[in-house]
Amino acid sequence: MRVSAKADYAVRAALELAAASDARPLKREQISAAQKIPSKFLETIMLELKHAGIVKSTRGADGGYALARPAEDISVADVIRAVDGPLANVRGERVESVEYDGAATSLRDVWVAVRASLRRVLESTSLADVVERDLPEAVMQLTEDPEAYISLNRRRRAPGQ
């Protein structure tokens, strides 16, 4: 499961706007410098966020980008969907549209469960939560398990579990 560069950049750009919410609009160069995002790529991303109603832009000397809605009303999932489409997909298809046969018949249920677990984190976390460093309780609990930070651990279920 891969978080694309585009999704990662889009979330970071939106977070910069969330941090600047009440101030003047941010110029693309400011966002690009603050989050080290290639400026051309950022331009494409901002256009997609604008089409999705997540950011608005104003022209002129004082113009730039700002969030189109309050930061506490925009989830990380909203931003990812705006630039990458459905939150979870299997071979480019929506999870509920893939069909399996034979020994793999239950696999669609597994992908639905995977998507539900992604949603639990990404829909419950707003841009304001990340900026204010105040993540939802359920998300914090997931990161507090020391094992959560360890990669590639091949934990196995205990027999009979």
Added chain:
Amino acid sequence: MRVSAKADYAIRATAELAAAEGTGQMRADRIAEAQDIPIKFLESILLELKHAGIVRSQRGSEGGYALARPGSEISLADVIRAVDGPLANVRGDRPENVTYKGAAGRLTDVWIAVRANLRSVLESTSVADLANGTLPPEVEELAANKENWVSLGRIRGVGARS
């Protein structure tokens, strides 16, 4: 978040082998047919699964592929890692290796939480569970909830914390 064709095919191939456990070897063309997987792609996937110690192969007229360990001891996470590398990655990096500055400082924790949740589903489900159609209770519960089948649901109000 994308499940690659390779990971999807690898899981389906190992599920077929789990269903055939104890009945000898299964030829690649039979797996390909049972799961509609392009045979050339399947052969390269089976080779990677073999290198990862998930399947073994045997030559000869009775030859073919079988699981190298009991299907109940092979998780879907094991299969995905064998063909796709780390379970979750951000722009190709492991979540714990990405660092963020400024307003995005806490984003690492969000990706770590995403991975922890992915693990809770994919490490707890074995290829035998999949082949038997009996998923772990917590996975069944997530799959049984009708809301989880609705796409693009902006159902969960942000801020409504539970």
